[in-house]
Amino acid sequence: MNNLSERQAAPGIMNFDRPVPDIFRIHLGGVWEIGQQLPSAGQVQELIAADPRIRRIVFDSTALEGWDSALIIFLTKIIESGTKAGIAVERTGLPSGVQRLFCLASTVREPGGMTSHATREPLLARIGERTLGSLRASAGVLDFIGEATLAFFRLLGATARFRWADLGLTIQECGPGALPIVSLISALVGIIVAFVGIVQLRVFGAEVYIADVVGIAMAREMGALMTAIIMMGRTGAAFAAQLGTMEVNEEIDAFRTLGISPMEFLVMPRILALVLMMPLLCIYSDIVGILGGALIGIGMFDLSVTQYYDQTIQALTLTQLSIGIVKSAVFGVLIALSGCYYGIHCGRSASAVGNAATSAVVTGIVLIVVTDGIFAVITNALWI
Amino acid sequence: MNTSNNEPREERPHITVHDLTMAYGSHVVMQNLSFSIQRGEIFVVMGGSGCGKSTLMKVMIGLKYPQKGQVYYGDVNFWESDQALRNRVLRNIGILYQRGALWSSMTIGENVALPLEEYTDLSPSRISEIVSFKLSLVGLAGFEEYYPAEISGGMAKRAALARAMALDPEILFFDEPSSGLDPVSARLLDDLILELRESLQTTVVVVSHDLESIFAIADNTVFLDAETRTMIASGNPKTLLAETRDPKVRRFLTRGKPDIRKNREREKDTYCPENE
Numbered sequence: 001m002n003n004l005s006e007r008q009a010a011p012g013i014m015n016f017d018r019p020v021p022d023i024f025r026i027h028l029g030g031v032w033e034i035g036q037q038l039p040s041a042g043q044v045q046e047l048i049a050a051d052p053r054i055r056r057i058v059f060d061s062t063a064l065e066g067w068d069s070a071l072i073i074f075l076t077k078i079i080e081s082g083t084k085a086g087i088a089v090e091r092t093g094l095p096s097g098v099q100r101l102f103c104l105a106s107t108v109r110e111p112g113g114m115t116s117h118a119t120r121e122p123l124l125a126r127i128g129e130r131t132l133g134s135l136r137a138s139a140g141v142l143d144f145i146g147e148a149t150l151a152f153f154r155l156l157g158a159t160a161r162f163r164w165a166d167l168g169l170t171i172q173e174c175g176p177g178a179l180p181i182v183s184l185i186s187a188l189v190g191i192i193v194a195f196v197g198i199v200q201l202r203v204f205g206a207e208v209y210i211a212d213v214v215g216i217a218m219a220r221e222m223g224a225l226m227t228a229i230i231m232m233g234r235t236g237a238a239f240a241a242q243l244g245t246m247e248v249n250e251e252i253d254a255f256r257t258l259g260i261s262p263m264e265f266l267v268m269p270r271i272l273a274l275v276l277m278m279p280l281l282c283i284y285s286d287i288v289g290i291l292g293g294a295l296i297g298i299g300m301f302d303l304s305v306t307q308y309y310d311q312t313i314q315a316l317t318l319t320q321l322s323i324g325i326v327k328s329a330v331f332g333v334l335i336a337l338s339g340c341y342y343g344i345h346c347g348r349s350a351s352a353v354g355n356a357a358t359s360a361v362v363t364g365i366v367l368i369v370v371t372d373g374i375f376a377v378i379t380n381a382l383w384i
Numbered sequence: 385m386n387t388s389n390n391e392p393r394e395e396r397p398h399i400t401v402h403d404l405t406m407a408y409g410s411h412v413v414m415q416n417l418s419f420s421i422q423r424g425e426i427f428v429v430m431g432g433s434g435c436g437k438s439t440l441m442k443v444m445i446g447l448k449y450p451q452k453g454q455v456y457y458g459d460v461n462f463w464e465s466d467q468a469l470r471n472r473v474l475r476n477i478g479i480l481y482q483r484g485a486l487w488s489s490m491t492i493g494e495n496v497a498l499p500l501e502e503y504t505d506l507s508p509s510r511i512s513e514i515v516s517f518k519l520s521l522v523g524l525a526g527f528e529e530y531y532p533a534e535i536s537g538g539m540a541k542r543a544a545l546a547r548a549m550a551l552d553p554e555i556l557f558f559d560e561p562s563s564g565l566d567p568v569s570a571r572l573l574d575d576l577i578l579e580l581r582e583s584l585q586t587t588v589v590v591v592s593h594d595l596e597s598i599f600a601i602a603d604n605t606v607f608l609d610a611e612t613r614t615m616i617a618s619g620n621p622k623t624l625l626a627e628t629r630d631p632k633v634r635r636f637l638t639r640g641k642p643d644i645r646k647n648r649e650r651e652k653d654t655y656c657p658e659n660e
Contacts, residue, residue, distance in 0.1 A: 245488075246488070253447055254479070258502070259471035259474045259475055
């Protein structure tokens with residue numbers, strides 16, 4: 001192909017003649033390269049279709065000065081329409097390079113059974129497939145939860161096999177490692193709650209009750225919820241990506257074939273670490289949030305430190321605190337389960353790892369908020 | 385195999401695959417596979433890319449359920465046994481995965497040590513001696529403290545072999561052992577496979593399409609064909625090359641060259657493993 005050479009190219013031209021009535025000869029001339037104005041194959045197709053006497057198409061490329069894929073595409077169209085109309089297309093008049101490329105394109109072929117699923121199933125079949133698919137997926141989730149529960153019992157019976165060093169490392173990663181971001185978000189949430197609340201309370205001259213609002217909001221709801229959402233995005237996604245990469249690299253297969261359950265060895269330490277760390281992070285988040293609220297109450301609205309402290313202590317009961325703490329432990333299980341589930345069921349490609357992390361975070365956050373709602377209904381029904 | 389108390393009879397093949405069909409959903413990958421592998425034999429599963437060689441290995445090592453058929457290890461019907469018995473069979477199998485599959489969060493030393501920690505009561509110092517020995521067998525002495533990400537692909541593969549050999553398995557599976565290795569390392573790995581068989585009488589099952597390696601190490605082979613979705617030939621590769629009339633097998637064994645019996649003259653100067 002001459003398309004690399006710098007020259008003033010003569011554009012591609014095409015002429016026809018009929019040496020005998022049943023032969024249609026195409027003369028190709030000039031340069032046929034991508035990006036140039038070239039004759040269209042439709043013109044030839046029309047001419048051929050108009051004359052039923054044509055039995056053969058031949059080419060003459062003696063005037064052809066240069067060509068690239070543009071010519072091949074043009075010729076492919078002519079060959080296809082010729083074959084469809086039962087007209088023989090002789091390639092002998094084409095440049096030898098073009099002939100070789102056509103030969104190559106028609107011989108390199110994947111063995112049978114590897115064709116793509118080009119045919120689209122009818123609508124009902126697709127709905128059925130999807131439904132069965134989601135049923136199978138739900139069964140898979142239940143299977144996973146069941147297996148995790150069994151592994152947990154084996155852990156209690158001290159027969160589960162995992163390395164305590166791994167547990168320590170995961171605790172380090174998802175506990176102390178999360179403190180900076182939890183501090184930042186909790187302080188801001190405390191400040192925001194204080195601002196929103198104090199504007200309303202001021203109307204009644206009841207600014208001092210801002211301590212109650214911030215304390216209860218943080219302890220019951222915001223501490224646990226914000227920590228859970230942070231940890232889902234931070235640690236849950238990391239779990240999904242770690243386990244997903246291990247699946248891609250066949251590392252999880254290597255555990256299975258060694259007779260080591262990935263559930264015990266990989267999932268259990270992660271669930272344990274989160275269940276242990278989440279309540280601690282939640283308490284920490286409560287404290288930082290309350291301090292954030294105090295900053296606004298004391299710094300901007302003339303409440304004294306003692307006043308704010310006394311009011312907070314009065315408002316916060318052990319029940320309020322423990323609701324948040326219990327919730328955070330449950331959220332910990334949800335985060336670890338959704339992260340690990342999507343990680344272990346990851347496909348075998350790089351994009352599959354990304355999808356696993358995304359699905360884990362989306363599912364995890366939905367689960368967390370729904371569970372929080374269920375807790376709200378239950379605590380309301382129980383008058384606590 | 386220590387899976388049964390009564391010693392398996394001598395004539396019983398080490399591994400038997402009987403009428404095996406493998407499928408992904410409704411797509412059948414391979415069907416009607418039947419062959420047996422003798423104790424101490426180097427057996428190669430060969431065939432073109434994507435024909436189902438690795439899937440066959442997955443079925444044999446318990447990672448994928450067969451759609452139909454059986455896999456026997458000695459007298460044990462693998463897929464009809466319970467998980468505990470299957471784990472006992474697997475304990476006698478070492479596997480070298482295509483990309484090594486070293487556990488990336490552990491050092492090379494910990495990788496090799498983990499099977500020993502899980503399945504033996506050896507003291508930590510004894511385990512570290514064995515780890516050093518296994519690593520020196522694959523030319524990686526002194527690399528215990530490195531993480532898999534810190535060493536080259538070829539080294540990772542050798543480290544993975546050391547891990548596969550950690551428990552002195554009776555059977556070693558290799559998935560494309562030469563892929564990702566330079567020619568010299570690939571030949572060294574072939575030598576190592578032969579050496580292992582000679583010194584430990586290990587049964588070796590290799591999934592490969594590397595012709596040079598197949599001719600160098602295989603005692604016996606089976607050829608999987610993607611088009612007919614079954615095995616179309618089996619036997620020693622050199623005998624196969626000399627005797628087979630099947631054009632697909634011949635094309636594979638001669639690297640896609642035309643029939644060399646007919647074109648001896650023309651083929652004289654090109655690669656012909658039969659003449660080596």
